[in-house]
Amino acid sequence: MAEGKKLTCLDCASVNRVPKDRLAAGSKCRTCGAKLMDGKVCELDPKALSKAKATDQLPIVVDSWAPWCGPCRMMAPEFSKAATAMGGEGRFAKINTEDYPKVSTVHGIRGIPLMIVFQNGKEIARQAGAIPATQIEGFVLSISVQNLPGFWGKQR
Numbered sequence: 001m002a003e004g005k006k007l008t009c010l011d012c013a014s015v016n017r018v019p020k021d022r023l024a025a026g027s028k029c030r031t032c033g034a035k036l037m038d039g040k041v042c043e044l045d046p047k048a049l050s051k052a053k054a055t056d057q058l059p060i061v062v063d064s065w066a067p068w069c070g071p072c073r074m075m076a077p078e079f080s081k082a083a084t085a086m087g088g089e090g091r092f093a094k095i096n097t098e099d100y101p102k103v104s105t106v107h108g109i110r111g112i113p114l115m116i117v118f119q120n121g122k123e124i125a126r127q128a129g130a131i132p133a134t135q136i137e138g139f140v141l142s143i144s145v146q147n148l149p150g151f152w153g154k155q156r
Contacts, residue, residue, distance in 0.1 A: 053118035081133035
């Protein structure tokens with residue numbers, strides 16, 4: 001059997017083991033059937049975020065935002081563009097800090113928008129402020145060069 005990686009379903013928060021050779025091949029959650037890596041931004045709740053950050057063996061980029069935040073609203077389409085451009089190579093999600101204020105306390109979020117990258121139970125990077133899609137991709141790819149060779153895939 002091929003070596004697998006643990007991924008949390010961002011819809012139902014169940015943990016799945018996905019063979020390494022099927023990560024970008026449209027793998028689905030064994031519980032709810034949702035795609036695990038589809039190049040789209042998923043909306044998280046604290047339970048899914050907590051489980052994904054503690055369990056996932058692949059990085060997840062999480063955008064902390066609020067609906068009243070102008071820069072957050074400006075960055076939302078750019079974050080989606082970056083997720084689409086990465087083509088399922090990585091996982092992108094967002095969490096509403098107004099709906100879930102304890103998330104800000106737990107993660108030391110002092111301002112939004114803020115992207116935090118988690119893997120294997122640890123925060124591995126963060127980037128504050130609204131930035132365009134190309135800079136989001138650059139941020140994500142710079143992490144792969146420093147910490148995660150071979151995951152983010154395509155050379156750009």
